[in-house]
Amino acid sequence: MKVHIIGGGNLGVSIALGLARFSKNNQITVTRRHTASILHLEELGITVSTDNKQRIQEADVIILTIKPYQVDTVLAEILPVISNKVIASGVSGLSIENLQKKIGDSNIAVRIMPNIAAQFGASATCISFNEQHSEQAKNIVTLFQDLGTAPVIDEKLMDAATVLAASGTAFALRYIRASMQAGIEIGFDWQTALAISAQTVKGASEMILAENIHPEQLIDRVTTPQGCTIAGLSEMETHGFSSSLVRGIKAALKKIKG
Ligand SMILES: NC(=O)c1ccc[n+]([C@@H]2O[C@H](COP(=O)([O-])OP(=O)(O)OC[C@H]3O[C@@H](n4cnc5c(N)ncnc54)[C@H](OP(=O)(O)O)[C@@H]3O)[C@@H](O)[C@H]2O)c1
Known part of the structure; x- marks a missing residue:
């Protein structure tokens, strides 16, 4: 899969490392504004960029690992160039309903709650999505199963x-x-x-x-x-x-x- 991770901080980098080490055949891009501290990821074949839109149109999955207050800025930047994308958000406190409203009906919101042990293939990543999106969310579940366990839970238990x-x-x-x-x-x-x-x-x-x-x-x-x-x-x-x-x-x- 082509995985586009926006927010190459603690969690984003853990997921990228986990995918590179434990999940086969993925093309991974990680973005953040200041990339100096994560350029080492390129040695693992991960693309590091400051441009959130670079290769995003080819992505099968977009993963958001930014802080809650950064969400609107990032979405304003990427939404004009994407449609029919599954957007998996690890942003604490951002509900599926709110994210779905922000990204519009042409994209699909999935909520994920991984932890930083993802980089060792040992995360317990809880995942929620709306029933009508269960087919599209399967890819996310499969991806995170490679990084540990990935139980699908009722969104009311996400906190x-x-x-x-x-x-x-x-x-x-x-x-x-x-x-x-x-x-x-x-x-x-x-x-x-x-x-x-x-x-x-x-x-x-x-x-x-x-x-x-x-x-x-x-x-x-x-x-x-x-x-x-x-x-x-x-x-x-x-x-x-x-x-x-x-x-x-x-x-x-x-x-x-x-
Ligand atoms: N850390 C955890 O264990 C954990 C676990 C579960 C969920 N979460 C959630 O995951 C989210 C990220 O947490 P974190 O601990 O990884 O935070 P973090 O280390 O601060 O990472 C956030 C990253 O987003 C980047 N960023 C900010 N604005 C951006 C933009 N416009 N475009 C691209 N990248 C941008 C920042 O880098 P630049 O400043 O260089 O852009 C930063 O590296 C939060 O919502 C948190 O609640 C974290």
């Missing part, structure tokens, strides 16, 4: 997906940081503590994803009666481990909803 899947990356990293910090307290240097903590989280995730079971079933396998694991878990829960995470996720959702 929740933003918090769980996009902000969730930061929450998971904070867990790893805390675990690393504890590792230093109990005797490791930070590099070793970090490597152990990160790999342990990766291992736990891989077991969950492979076995598709409730986390408690796996926790039970590592928790010996009267052992150190249950002692640690109990102490963490006494200090609000699960509840602080739930409260944090709900606070993030409240913030997003304004």
Whole structure:
């Protein structure tokens, strides 16, 4: 597919890298106004440009990874030269209805919520579209399945997906940081503590994803009666481990909803 990514920042570059590494036979263009920091993408065969309209007419898919306040400017620039395009927007808070209104009936709005692990083929990209566009949206789903998982969700859960899947990356990293910090307290240097903590989280995730079971079933396998694991878990829960995470996720959702 010919993929045209407008907004070569954190998310746009992650998607471009993911597509170049994990999705076959795509021609990728990434645009931003100041391209110096992303010229290295050209080594992977990605076209980098400051011109949002360059090759856009040939594109099968346009992906918007710009900030909400940049949307109108970008659309004013590209809409005069495109029609019958699928526009997949990763812009937080921009509803399908609003985007569809902005781009007119001749183009198709799809909403995506990837995260920056896309560059490692490990994003959880939630996708929503209007039922009548399900045929055209298939390409987007297929594309993002190459970059991790790509569940199609009801759009009313998109804010929740933003918090769980996009902000969730930061929450998971904070867990790893805390675990690393504890590792230093109990005797490791930070590099070793970090490597152990990160790999342990990766291992736990891989077991969950492979076995598709409730986390408690796996926790039970590592928790010996009267052992150190249950002692640690109990102490963490006494200090609000699960509840602080739930409260944090709900606070993030409240913030997003304004
Ligand atoms: N970061 C994440 O993890 C994440 C996850 C999910 C969703 N999102 C959403 O994705 C969007 C982008 O987030 P981000 O973190 O990637 O932001 P970012 O790093 O600031 O990227 C936005 C990019 O858009 C470019 N841009 C601005 N105006 C432009 C224009 N007229 N034409 C072409 N490019 C233009 C900017 O580069 P120049 O200034 O050089 O033009 C910048 O590189 C936001 O709406 C955010 O809510 C982000």
